Amino acid sequence: MSASNPTPGGPLVEGPHDPEHDPTASYALEPDYVSALTSRIAATSGRTHEVRSPLNGAPLAHVPQSSTTDVAEAFARARRAQESWARVPVAERAAALLRLHDLVLDRQDEIVDLIVWESGKARKHAFDEPLHIALTARYYGRTAGEHLGTQRKLGVVPGLTRVEVNRVPKGVVGIISPWNYPFTMALCDGLPALAAGNAVVIKPDAQTMLSAALGAQLLEEAGFPADLWQVVAGPGDEIGTAVIGHADYLCFTGSTATGRIVARGCADRLIGCSLELGGKNPLLVLRDADVERAAEGAVRASFSNSGQLCVSTERIFVADQVYDRFVERFVARTQAMTLGATLEWGNDMGPLISQAQLDTVTAHVEDAVAKGARVLAGGKARPDLGPYFFEPTILEHVTPDMTCFGHETFGPVVSIYRFHDEADAIARANEGDYGLNASVYTRDGSRGRAVAAQIRCGTVNVNEAFGAVFASIDSPMGGMRQSGMGRRQGAEGILRYTEPQSVATQRLIRIAPMLGMSDELYGKVMTANLRLMKKLGRP
Incomplete structure (x- = not known):
């Protein structure tokens, strides 16, 4: 990097x-x-x-x-x-x-x-x-x-x-x-x-x-x-x-x-x-996925804003048939990322927001490594770049006893898992209490949408990291289960701020007996009207 x-x-x-002599x-x-x-x-x-600025502590x-x-x-x-x-x-x-x-x-x-x-x-x-x-x-x-x-x-x-x-x-x-x-x-x-x-x-x-x-x-x-x-x-x-x-x-x-x-x-x-x-968002790479496109998307999904976004990917499930090729390209793309504390264009990732966030990320990675996880890329803090830098990190062999397996890291750390059966991958993606965002990569869009419908997340992107939903303001965005309630964007995003008020105006007749009707006759007339409305197909 x-x-x-x-x-x-x-x-x-x-x-x-004077960046040559004092980069911070x-x-x-x-x-x-x-x-x-x-x-x-x-x-x-x-x-x-x-x-203070996370760029340089100033x-x-x-x-x-x-x-x-x-x-x-x-x-x-x-x-x-x-x-x-x-x-x-x-x-x-x-x-x-x-x-x-x-x-x-x-x-x-x-x-x-x-x-x-x-x-x-x-x-x-x-x-x-x-x-x-x-x-x-x-x-x-x-x-x-x-x-x-x-x-x-x-x-x-x-x-x-x-x-x-x-x-x-x-x-x-x-x-x-x-x-x-x-x-x-x-x-x-x-x-x-x-x-x-x-x-x-x-x-x-x-x-x-x-x-x-x-x-x-x-x-x-x-x-x-x-x-x-x-x-x-x-x-x-x-x-x-x-x-x-x-x-x-x-x-x-x-x-x-x-x-x-x-x-x-x-x-x-x-x-x-x-x-x-919160979220512990999954990304699925199906056996027919375009590996290069999936690897590029996985980098953005996992490391945009140093992984500090609610819809960031923290779990990647990859089909056996493409696992080795995907890992090779994902690791290569991650290692090629440019890190920097700068206001200029050109960097792929900046620092974390604070010491507290750095401490959390460090603790999750150290815990995983101590319990047997393998670091495929990154894995360490970079104080030489700025106060709160941590390298974009890919972990393999993450198990349920590791903190990062089910807890949200909210940093540039992602775990990668192999799967053979697609139904098993969907079940594993649905594990845990969260359900905010997911991604599915496949060359078959209809198949991707069918898989998406089985994932219990409020938003699912097919062949994209998170931007397709996030930028489509007409579509609702939010979480299922412990990832939240309610939605932003779309009709739901504005109607939540209003109270619906029903106003009914009645013409000619009242909703009560009239014209000398007894209560009993009124009941019979209303019953006949209900049956007629059903026959006419009225809701």
């Missing part, structure tokens, strides 16, 4: 740079730029949290921290703004989303720079984030009217009962977003909430507050009212709990363990929630 040194990019950075030279974001972003956080506690910002009082006031401001926003025609809300689409594309270099500084990910993986937000903004900008428009339903008496269903916004939506996709996850769930007439209060992860704050700035520049989108900051057990305590609906992306806590808090308040949680 080759490496490259950090290089500053764009107008956001300042400071000395210290850089800083422009103070005025940081100040403009952090001013968008509702925080009066006087406390701050220092954020300090990026001291982020103001919110108090529970700040959270309450943020919700109060959001509620006032939401009352007016709900009366804004859907077409005007949609127009703001389309303006955001253009802004994000115009400002993509700035967005990507900031994402890389905060998360450390390779630039090509950071680029996925403004791309996904542009896709999301355009989709809901074009389809909000279709999803939210009043719908006609069948009335009990044909021609005389008119029934309509309205979509009423929930109110103020709380969002708790993760660090691994700091711009995408801060915005993608909130955009349909805004389109549906809601306000949003978001608590991003402490490690990536600046990317989320930039998202808030872009929303205001696109024409959304300033108080409609509130940002708060602080520890999850304090500020996250306060967000749950005030929200009318809660959207959470993160670990399954934390998701359970969030779900209990929402249940206590009888509010709805959607949760995208």
Whole structure:
């Protein structure tokens, strides 16, 4: 694996740079730029949290921290703004989303720079984030009217009962977003909430507050009212709990363990929630797969964003007939990856987000090796490249007694297994408690879709790692079993933020005895009508 040194990019950075002598030279974001972003956080506690870049350990910002009082006031401001926003025609809300689409594309270099500084990910993986937000903004900008428009339903008496269903916004939506996709996850769930007439209060992860704050700035520049989108900051057990305590609906992306806590808090308040949680995602390489294409896809599936994404592959099942060829190509492609802590294009993988994440990955690999796993590629930390680097790692002979067998690593580690019987491979892919994402590689698309239908995951990609579903915004995305509940994207992704309200208008006759009918005669007439409606084929 080759490496490259950090290089500053764009107008956001300042400071000395001498990669030849100091590959982890210290850089800083422009103070005025940081100040403009952090001013968008509702925080009066006087406390701050220092954020350092995973690229080189340099300090990026001291982020103001919110108090529970700040959270309450943020919700109060959001509620006032939401009352007016709900009366804004859907077409005007949609127009703001389309303006955001253009802004994000115009400002993509700035967005990507900031994402890389905060998360450390390779630039090509950071680029996925403004791309996904542009896709999301355009989709809901074009389809909000279709999803939210009043719908006609069948009335009990044909021609005389008119029934309509309205979509009423929930109110103020709380969002708790993760660090691994700091711009995408801060915005993608909130955009349909805004389109549906809601306000949003978001608590991003402490490690990536600046990317989320930039998202808030872009929303205001696109024409959304300033108080409609509130940002708060602080520890999850304090500020996250306060967000749950005030929200009318809660959207959470993160670990399954934390998701359970969030779900209990929402249940206590009888509010709805959607949760995208952990995964131990499988990739199946069938005996007729294009080996080269499968190996290329497996690299992206396993090592994009250093494996720090919920839909990342951590288990690969390969048919006997192609196992040796696939392993040879997968290992070769992995060993050819370019690692680097840099803002420039060209790297295949950056560092992990933090020391805690590095410790988890190291512990999983060391445990597996100590118990007999074989390292086919990678297998060790690379402090020479940056504080939190771990090589992209392929393990063979992983067994159930190893931690990485069934527990999510959330890092650049994947285990590879041989299979002979396709039914057995599907059964093994379905083992465990998770069910978020899967991939199937085969030259026969219809066969791939048939296999996909048997895998208990919320999304399955055929001949692709994860991007086919993730980028197809019209399709719902989420997990089964302990990988979550609810869906983002598509109709489900916007309707979750609304309450269906049925309005029925009755003409001429009432739903009760009339014209001198007795209750008994009314019962007979209604019974005869029910039998007639069945004969006529009415639902």
